[in-house]
């Protein structure tokens with residue numbers, strides 16, 4: 001079906017192409033059963049792009065990403081690129097996309113599915129009903145701060161620098177996203193930094209406090225917490241959190257931690273969003289949090305559900321198709337309730353399936369739900 005909804009698929013490396021394959025089937029299903037057509041394009045990112053073009057992201061792929069309504073990315077990276085210079089590494093392709101598309105707000109929801117409670121390393125009463133949203137700043141901080149790199153001092157000493165840097169606007173815009181999202185949830189935001197040690201931590205805390213008081217967000221409960229304490233609290237009693245807003249590096253670490261509370265990194269989707277423009281559009285990229293998992297790549301063993309849930313986030317945030325997003329989430333939940341599990345989620349009594357079998361089970365469930 002011809003469509004004005006453009007979707008760019010960047011499967012990338014490792015298990016990326018395998019999990020993206022299940023999205024193609026889902027896109028076909030949406031067309032057939034929901035009369036929602038997408039104009040799908042595909043390109044390379046990461047190591048596969050480096051192998052073919054000598055760069056992890058070509059200008060053409062970046063152009064396609066800039067103009068698509070939504071970008072779906074599988075994963076980037078692999079051990080064969082460990083010795084490649086940093087600007088040519090697979091990760092550089094992803095970081096360029098984030099920076100050039102100005103995707104400053106990275107939403108990483110950590111939600112426990114009841115069927116997977118036994119997969120969590122936490123006690124069931126600690127993990128059950130967990131629903132946290134981490135809002136990670138994604139285009140500034142130590143990931144992009146200058147100066148960076150190696151120096152040799154006059155006495156010959158080697159020195160290496162990374163720079164943590166934030167402007168007021170960079171903090172305010174991501175905090176505003178967190179406050180707005182909290183209003184649709186349990187109205188509570190924890191702002192995370194290291195104000196006890198870092199200048200940028202003091203600035204982060206002050207800026208978030210100012211925005212809260214003067215930006216019309218007093219109805220939202222705001223608490224501040226140091227990042228180390230937050231890591232501890234996440235495994236101690238995660239249900240105290242609703243929305244967590246934090247910088248790029250702390251967000252990277254805390255979201256892996258929060259992901260594992262739910263049982264498997266293989267379940268976690270993410271949305272990276274830009275600002276809303278005059279026409280109401282916002283650039284967006286959706287990707288699973290799990291990464292390329294080279295150890296299981298090519299074996300039809302990966303869990304496609306994080307990619308599937310990332311596609312559901314695209315339906316919700318980029319295409320205004322919240323009902324379809326809910327349907328997909330429900331289908332995933334039903335499949336898990338039936339004991340269907342990829343290897344990462346396996347537990348006693350469950351049925352182990354491959355990537356494509358999980359995708360097929362999901363479509364079957366969707367057929368039943370949409371009937």
Ligand code: IPM
Pocket residue numbers: 076077091094095252289
């Ligand atoms: C993530 C990843 C990336 C990051 C890597 C692949 C550059 O770990 O999205 O969490 O560090 O941001």
Ligand code: MN
Pocket residue numbers: 252253256
């Ligand atoms: Mn990460």
